[in-house]
Amino acid sequence: MKAIILNASPRKNWNTAQLLKAAQKGAEEAGAETEYVDLYDLNFTGCRSCLLCKRKGGERCKCFWKDDLSPLLDHVFAADVLLIGSPIYLGDTTSQFHAFVERLHFCTLSYDDYSNYFTGKVNVGVVFTMNAPQAFYQLQYRRRLTAQAEAFRSLNGKVQTLCSFDTLQVKDYSKFSMAGFNAEHKQAHHEKQFPLDLEKARQMGAELVQLAGSRGE
Numbered sequence: 001m002k003a004i005i006l007n008a009s010p011r012k013n014w015n016t017a018q019l020l021k022a023a024q025k026g027a028e029e030a031g032a033e034t035e036y037v038d039l040y041d042l043n044f045t046g047c048r049s050c051l052l053c054k055r056k057g058g059e060r061c062k063c064f065w066k067d068d069l070s071p072l073l074d075h076v077f078a079a080d081v082l083l084i085g086s087p088i089y090l091g092d093t094t095s096q097f098h099a100f101v102e103r104l105h106f107c108t109l110s111y112d113d114y115s116n117y118f119t120g121k122v123n124v125g126v127v128f129t130m131n132a133p134q135a136f137y138q139l140q141y142r143r144r145l146t147a148q149a150e151a152f153r154s155l156n157g158k159v160q161t162l163c164s165f166d167t168l169q170v171k172d173y174s175k176f177s178m179a180g181f182n183a184e185h186k187q188a189h190h191e192k193q194f195p196l197d198l199e200k201a202r203q204m205g206a207e208l209v210q211l212a213g214s215r216g217e
């Protein structure tokens with residue numbers, strides 16, 4: 001049983017990473033072998049449109065571009081569980097998250113009949129973290145982010161999403177021009193809510209591994 005954890009935040013030990021590490025712990029507790037990767041450590045871009053993944057007679061679900069991401073995509077297609085997280089930047093996921101998704105989905109897509117070449121099954125847990133409180137997320141972000149998570153249905157497994165709202169962006173707000181945020185509220189929310197979010201992440205990691213195990217593979 002293999003779970004891959006991908007951090008699409010440039011910060012290696014902040015909100016997104018901490019939630020992903022909690023999800024990793026859950027996955028390991030449920031018996032998975034795990035691989036954790038900070039996507040910002042890798043050298044890659046979005047799809048370069050080489051179209052080698054669409055060549056007649058060529059291997060499918062394979063990205064042929066020679067960079068750090070292609071071998072990782074092979075690992076994802078061979079995994080049982082993918083746990084991926086992104087902070088929200090300007091109302092959307094980060095550029096590394098987009099680049100990863102572009103490369104992953106494009107090589108599974110048939111241009112003959114728009115079907116899905118991927119025949120395996122990978123359960124996916126998606127973590128989004130954001131400054132926005134839940135009510136703002138519901139109004140402004142929910143539709144777009146749900147669509148982004150739902151796109152992982154092309155991996156044929158369960159897809160679960162965990163959002164962490166109103167996150168603490170810096171340790172000491174008094175050192176930054178961030179008067180738009182109420183530092184006391186942020187700190188209090190962090191202390192009360194973030195441990196609950198960590199526990200939800202741990203449970204999500206464990207559950208997705210257990211579900212993969214119950215397929216009897």
Ligand SMILES: Cc1cc2nc3c(=O)[nH]c(=O)nc-3n(C[C@H](O)[C@H](O)[C@H](O)COP(=O)(O)O)c2cc1C
Nearest residue numbers: 009014015016087088089090091129130131132167
């Ligand atoms: C460039 C940038 C843009 C951001 N844009 C948004 C945004 O549009 N909406 C939002 O809710 N939070 C926004 N944030 C805040 C982050 O999403 C939030 O602090 C997140 O939890 C950071 O994740 P991290 O701690 O894992 O880095 C932005 C942060 C940065 C650095």
